[in-house]
Amino acid sequence: MCYDCSSSSGPSDPSRRSFARFLAAGAGLTVLTACTPEAPRAAAPSSSPSSASPSPAAVTASATPTAEAATVPPAPSEPAPPPSPSPSAALPRQFSLTDPASPWLIVNKHRPLVPAAYAPADLVRPAVAMTVSGESALLNSTTAGAAEAMFAAAARDGVSMVLASGYRSYSTQVATYNGYVAARGQADADTASARPGYSEHQTGWAFDIADGGGVCGFQPCFADQPAAVWAKANGHRFGFVVRYPWMFHPITGYYYEPWHLRYIGVEPATDMVNRGIFTLEEYFGVGPAPGYL
Template sequence: MKTRRLLLLVLAVFSLLGVFTAGPGPATAATPDNNAIAAKYAKNPQLGAAITPLRCGLAQGGCYRGYRNGSIYWSPGTGAHMAVGAILGRWGSLNWERGFLGYPTTDESCTLAGSGCVQKYQGGRMYWQRSAGANPVKGGIGARWDQMGAEHGVLGYPISGENCTLVSGGCVQNFQGGYVYWQPSVGSHSVHGAIGAKWVQMGYERSPLGYPTSEEQCGGSPLSCVQYFQGGTINWPTFAGVSVNPYAGSTGVVVNKRRPNSPINQTPPDLAWVGSQLMRSEASWQYSQLVAGASAAGVALTPVSGFRSYDTQVGLYNSYVSQYGQAVADTISARPGYSEHQTGLVMDIGNPNGACSLQACFENTPAGQFAANNAWRYGFIIRYPWGQDWTTGYTYEPWHLRYIGVRTATDMHNRGYQTLEQYFGLAAAPSY
């Protein structure tokens, strides 16, 4: 009994002297972790006086001690390293050693371009620069940034962490000079400069172009650049403006008198019924929302003509040629293979009573007025607007709605673009 009381008394005295401390785990004055932290501190007195006792029992068997101007962290796998300043604060916001970065594996180094600093961790790196703040880089995005020259390259320092809430499981990180995107099916690629600005303006990865699938590629004299995306390319001859070339099959595909369907007799694989007509599935769903919106406003719309096959267009075009001659037929009907209807992204609409069906006076009917004022809200544009024959090659068709996606249609509306040719920076197509 006397021995037990003596042991308890000794433990109490040691506790008062600070040999044992409260915290996440036990600590002693003679463990490897304490020796390593003490040795690190001895070489870095600028940390100032200790403000916490040694605390152990952290993730991976780690320990730390806080000082007036920073902390020292130790783990069996990383050794002892300092964490200070803005990098320490940002690391803390990411859940310290319990977060994706884990423990520091180096001290902070402040010899980078623009007076920047970096510290390496088990799961990545943390960078700080006065105008950019402190932000981590890791994984595929970090690897791409390294390939681009890291902070010395066109992208500069990171100005945000990763955001992995994008469509199709994608991630993005913002840098001073652009972005790096990652998506499982395409990997990581950067977007920046004039090409990046156009892609951003179109709606980022939610535009018809989707995610980047390559880096910007430049060459030739005069210099010309191109970048590939899931749904098309963006071209930038440095002596001219930026142009967008959506692929066949993309909701952004441009079909006109100089850009036929590809293949010329193609049939989209995802057609769905809209009443008695067919459209591609995404377009058909948005058309149903358009009809519902019109109905809520007291306006009835009816589908008149949706998808047309190559063979159907042959018959229709030939009938117009027989009736009006080829010169007139070419202003009111597409030649086979050159019809937007063949994309499955078009619906000619009308009034249920047939008023002004497929005539210019349709614009003054309830259905025509609703479409003119609201189609963009549902991802549609009036593809052949008034006074744009010289661009589109067709006379005014207020009934001809083309699905282009809500983001793109909204951007076109807000920025005052009337035709896809103008919006994408493509050549006018008044004739074949």
């Protein structure tokens, strides 16, 4: 225990001789090390030399550690743990996350379409009720077949569902996005409409629905309409998810769109429901995309 190590004593001070004897007893080095940050001065010779008194050289050598003893090798760094596999990795079948023709394609504000002007080769008009015409009435063939099955099941449950917006070509998305920018400014437009080359509508894998009664179309209140409620609860049975769910815009980059459905396949859509995962970014492990890079 260290009480006061700052004071010094003359060569003939009795306390100095007592301290030298304490060193000879074998405990002085511990006290000296704990109390003094620098190497101690050599003890002055006593008027009555004794074989028990250490020589100045011995004190200095004992109190000053060698470079080898003072050097503590750094602890080896532990390797970084391997990344956890995405939940989708548990499925028996795997698909590309970058190929626009893949049902698992992830397109968001960090992941544009390649090529930017991609157009599906198998666009068809599904046999469902719709309020649009032209290219907006088209979907890729896989999505169209699943949409027909889903709309028919909703009708059997007494729910009227209609297709309100399907495929959009690159040129159409240019006009749509620029219209939002002109009306609301670019910062606000980026929360409501995808930039050209970043839209799911361009892939043919996504479409917007409306209620048969036409209530709350493309408005937040659509979430409470029968078509939206039914699609949210049953869409996975046909391979669909609500792509931009409530309160997940920090991940998806878009505010809640209960009308925007995306086809990914029955297996992954059902697995997402069973696991309680709401976004494709989380399920496929690609990271959030709150804004454009």
